[in-house]
Amino acid sequence: MSRPQLRFFQPNKKFFAYMEKYRNNIIVDIGAGEGHVALALEKKGFKVIAIDKDPKENAVYPTLPVDAETFKYPDNSVMLIARPCHGDFAYSAIMHALQTTVKTAIYVGLEHNVERDLTEIPYLGKIVEKGVGKEKEIIIELISNGKYNDYTPRGSCQSRSGSIDEFNPLVRCYPTVIKIRPVQVSIHRYTGVGQHYHVTAEEHHNPIVSPDGTFVSLYGDKDCDGRYESNNFNTPEEVSLWIEGLKKIFPPETHKIFINNDNTLHWFYKDGD
Numbered sequence: 001m002s003r004p005q006l007r008f009f010q011p012n013k014k015f016f017a018y019m020e021k022y023r024n025n026i027i028v029d030i031g032a033g034e035g036h037v038a039l040a041l042e043k044k045g046f047k048v049i050a051i052d053k054d055p056k057e058n059a060v061y062p063t064l065p066v067d068a069e070t071f072k073y074p075d076n077s078v079m080l081i082a083r084p085c086h087g088d089f090a091y092s093a094i095m096h097a098l099q100t101t102v103k104t105a106i107y108v109g110l111e112h113n114v115e116r117d118l119t120e121i122p123y124l125g126k127i128v129e130k131g132v133g134k135e136k137e138i139i140i141e142l143i144s145n146g147k148y149n150d151y152t153p154r155g156s157c158q159s160r161s162g163s164i165d166e167f168n169p170l171v172r173c174y175p176t177v178i179k180i181r182p183v184q185v186s187i188h189r190y191t192g193v194g195q196h197y198h199v200t201a202e203e204h205h206n207p208i209v210s211p212d213g214t215f216v217s218l219y220g221d222k223d224c225d226g227r228y229e230s231n232n233f234n235t236p237e238e239v240s241l242w243i244e245g246l247k248k249i250f251p252p253e254t255h256k257i258f259i260n261n262d263n264t265l266h267w268f269y270k271d272g273d
């Protein structure tokens, strides 16, 4: 028995019209899933490569079983990432692509997912088309012109021992490279015996930029740690007020607050847990 279809992005005419300008490129569909977008593009005469770290049993297009973060793009590639899994995937995959020979990365997603998929990238890319699929997906286009070379995939900062004296001049990721420092706010709803909201706000850490361009966090480097705030509340209104108050600690001129409110998560606990 074949598995149920898992087709997220279902492109419409507007999408294919937008893609026309890339007719002479190789479109690399990253996280292609069942490959239906790759197949549709090929049927319209585009040259396509589909890759997915976890190729699907019922894929309709040949899919390379490769991780987006290590993929070696052929020359003249354009990266396409449609309706990615949330988390670091889209950010890391786009950064990897734009730090290779890829000149253009095309993100297709739902408008309300842009911030959590791309974090600070939205400041560097722009929405170029809306309503390109069945669920009114938008397109953000990111053009590489060297400006992404200072970026590193989130989480790829290397932790190691060493002395700060090794780094001369000492350059930090913020605020010199990226002016706006992200703050991730997470709201967890606990239900069970009563209900409460546990809210955390975490400033992105501030690693040292080592001469080879990688980001390094030295053990014991206090200046690297981001600030961290947390609190418990009984109502969503109290949560909103607290988040509003965070702007005093993380002002909009220097920080951007990203809110991850996964309201479907429930942690059941017993009194006294």
Ligand SMILES: C[S@@+](CC[C@H](N)C(=O)[O-])C[C@H]1O[C@@H](n2cnc3c(N)ncnc32)[C@H](O)[C@@H]1O
Residues within 6 Å of the ligand: 006, 007, 008, 009, 010, 030, 031, 032, 033, 034, 037, 051, 052, 053, 054, 055, 066, 067, 068, 069, 081, 082, 083, 084, 085, 089
């Ligand atoms: C939500 S699905 C979207 C599939 C397809 N683009 C669509 O619109 O139907 C995301 C896909 O990304 C793949 N994926 C997740 N992380 C990946 C990675 N690091 N490298 C390559 N593919 C990845 C998953 O296996 C999954 O098939």
